[in-house]
Amino acid sequence: MDFNDTPEEAAFRAEARAWLEANARLKDPDDPGEDLLGERTSPETIRAAQAWQKKKADAGWACITWPKAYGGRDASAIQSVIWGQEESKFQTPPNIFGIGLGMCGPTLLTHGTDTQKERWIPQLLSGEKIWCQLFSEPAAGSDLAGLRTSAVRDGGEWVVNGQKIWTTGAHFCDWGILVVRTDPNATKHAGLSYFVVDMHSPGIEVRPIVQINGGRGFNEVFFTNVRIPDENRLSEVGNGWAVAITTLMNERASIGGGGAGGGVGDLLEMAEKTEIDGRPAIESSAVREKIADLYTRSRGLQYTGYRTLTALSRGTTPGPESSLGKLVGGALAQDMASFGIELEGLAGATHDRAITPDDGIWQDMYLAIPGLRIAGGTDEVLRNIIAERVLGLPPETRADKGIPFKDVPTGAH
Ligand SMILES: Cc1cc2nc3c(=O)[nH]c(=O)nc-3n(C[C@H](O)[C@H](O)[C@H](O)COP(=O)(O)OP(=O)(O)OC[C@H]3O[C@@H](n4cnc5c(N)ncnc54)[C@H](O)[C@@H]3O)c2cc1C
Numbered sequence: 001m002d003f004n005d006t007p008e009e010a011a012f013r014a015e016a017r018a019w020l021e022a023n024a025r026l027k028d029p030d031d032p033g034e035d036l037l038g039e040r041t042s043p044e045t046i047r048a049a050q051a052w053q054k055k056k057a058d059a060g061w062a063c064i065t066w067p068k069a070y071g072g073r074d075a076s077a078i079q080s081v082i083w084g085q086e087e088s089k090f091q092t093p094p095n096i097f098g099i100g101l102g103m104c105g106p107t108l109l110t111h112g113t114d115t116q117k118e119r120w121i122p123q124l125l126s127g128e129k130i131w132c133q134l135f136s137e138p139a140a141g142s143d144l145a146g147l148r149t150s151a152v153r154d155g156g157e158w159v160v161n162g163q164k165i166w167t168t169g170a171h172f173c174d175w176g177i178l179v180v181r182t183d184p185n186a187t188k189h190a191g192l193s194y195f196v197v198d199m200h201s202p203g204i205e206v207r208p209i210v211q212i213n214g215g216r217g218f219n220e221v222f223f224t225n226v227r228i229p230d231e232n233r234l235s236e237v238g239n240g241w242a243v244a245i246t247t248l249m250n251e252r253a254s255i256g257g258g259g260a261g262g263g264v265g266d267l268l269e270m271a272e273k274t275e276i277d278g279r280p281a282i283e284s285s286a287v288r289e290k291i292a293d294l295y296t297r298s299r300g301l302q303y304t305g306y307r308t309l310t311a312l313s314r315g316t317t318p319g320p321e322s323s324l325g326k327l328v329g330g331a332l333a334q335d336m337a338s339f340g341i342e343l344e345g346l347a348g349a350t351h352d353r354a355i356t357p358d359d360g361i362w363q364d365m366y367l368a369i370p371g372l373r374i375a376g377g378t379d380e381v382l383r384n385i386i387a388e389r390v391l392g393l394p395p396e397t398r399a400d401k402g403i404p405f406k407d408v409p410t411g412a413h
Pocket of ligand 1: 133136138168372375380
């Protein structure tokens with residue numbers, strides 16, 4: 001493992017840092033950070049996020065790994081990590097472009113025609129248009145290829161009917177990436193096609209889902225005879241699964257293990273300030289043991305992350321350790337939030353920012369992390385992947401293999 005920047009990486013870091021210093025303010029260490037699932041999408045926040053994205057795009061700092069021809073700077077994976085590390089030290093609007101830039105853009109660059117790239121990439125990169133991902137359905141999440149929303153060809157258009165769910169940001173997005181079933185007679189994965197849909201099309205109805213913390217980050221989206229021009233199709237009819245895999249690979253990479261909220265340092269500080277039975281909490285051996293446990297686990301995760309960075313820095317592919325970040329990081333963050341709330345004593349039972357200590361960061365984190373342990377692959381699905389692809393254990397039985405999708409009994413796919 002190598003913890004230091006190479007001379008080239010140090011030079012790149014200095015260049016990134018200089019631009020950020022000239023264009024943004026350093027973060028306030030007392031700022032609780034980004035609101036995990038709450039009010040991060042008011043019209044003012046969206047405008048501020050778009051203005052910051054445009055500023056980066058104009059200076060060549062948006063999507064730096066993308067080709068220069070499409071507004072990027074052909075940067076390497078390690079340069080992208082360095083840019084992310086530096087940008088995270090500055091006060092910037094919430095990143096509402098994660099799906100568009102992290103997933104839709106790379107999919108368009110891989111599978112789009114030149115015309116499609118010229119049409120959609122510039123407005124994606126500059127933040128002018130915001131994108132969402134219309135994949136999951138009520139009966140197709142982990143088993144995405146079991147989806148039932150259909151598209152039937154009608155001349156130069158496709159007519160879409162069905163329902164999507166958990167669509168993050170659908171209520172303020174302009175475009176969406178959509179996977180639908182175009183051939184129910186083909187096997188499960190072979191009957192799918194992939195489209196880009198204008199979210200303002202007639203027949204699209206977006207209904208909000210209110211979350212446990214009162215935020216409304218995602219939605220149900222209903223399609224009733226929605227017409228999509230064939231020119232909005234990515235790749236061939238029936239090749240939708242391959243395109244979706246490109247999106248999903250990028251999704252896992254962009255979700256990662258980290259996230260907003262408190263860390264072990266904040267817990268330590270709190271244990272020094274808080275009292276249990278008239279003594280500072282840090283004097284309790286149970287509190288010290290718990291903090292030591294959380295510290296050890298977060299350091300383990302951090303150093304495992306460095307192994308991935310070292311591989312990227314050397315231009316090699318990261319090993320299986322990169323599959324562990326989201327799995328281990330999610331559970332760890334949940335334990336930290338739970339312990340933070342416990343340390344707050346009775347006040348921990350509230351979730352009103354006006355009276356909850358630390359602006360309610362532990363409560364926000366506690367309510368948000370279960371969602372992060374589901375999005376982009378649930379813990380169980382990640383364990384299956386590690387079991388089958390990393391450890392080489394026998395695969396799960398798949399009862400729907402090799403038969404036409406229309407003959408798969410409901411509940412067996
Ligand atoms: C915060 C958040 C944002 C999201 N944003 C989007 C979005 O923008 N667009 C979008 O399309 N989707 C989005 N999703 C949906 C997400 O992709 C799905 O929730 C996820 O794929 C899981 O699917 P599901 O909810 O249908 O659960 P299910 O797949 O029904 O799983 C239910 C339970 O069964 C377990 N399980 C399922 N299959 C297996 C198996 N083979 N082996 C063992 N256990 C299994 C799961 O681990 C889980 O515990 C979002 C979800 C969250 C939480």
